Amino acid sequence: MPMRRTLRHIPLVLLAGCTSLTGTTDNSGFLYATLRGTVTRANGTPVPNVEVGVSCVGASNDPVGFTTDATATGAFEVALNMPSIFSPLEGPSFVCRVLTPVTGLPLAERSVTVVVGSNRNARPVTTVSLVVP
Incomplete structure (x- = not known):
């Protein structure tokens, strides 16, 4: 009987110590943000399905890069997951170059x-517009 009682408590102990299941704490050291934008021509019409590149630097000037594709309406969104080896600028923030084509x-x-934050579920959002001549 004592063995059975111990087995019943193991899942509770494991869940209590596992914060990634609840999403309340992120100890990975990553910083998160969302970059949203549009790609249009100078006359305002969308540029559909174009690849968009993002290159970000922080305090160390070591770049971290991301790519995404714009939709048929020229809209794009990319989740920026900055590994802990990339130190942010004060704020905390990164300076990102957004361009098309890649x-x-x-x-x-x-x-x-x-601007970046440590909560992957509440990412700060930055918007940008790219205008293709």
């Missing part, structure tokens, strides 16, 4: 300051 000469590019 390879070759960019037709459009912007630099934005992206």
Whole structure:
């Protein structure tokens, strides 16, 4: 009987110590943000299905990169998951270069300051518009 009682308590102890299941604490050291935007032509029409690149730097100037594709309406969104090896600037924030296309000469590019946070479920959102000539 004592063995059975111990087995019943094991799942409760494991769940109580596992914060990743509840999503309340993130001890990974990652910093999170969301970058949303649009890609349009100078006349305001959307540029559909284009690849968008994001390159971010913090205090160490070591870049971390992300890519995403714009939708048929030119909208894009990318979740930025910054590993702990990339130190942020004060704020905390990163300076990110957003461009399209990813390879070759960019037709459009912007630099934005992206505020980051430690809660992956409540990511700060930064918006940017790319205008292709």
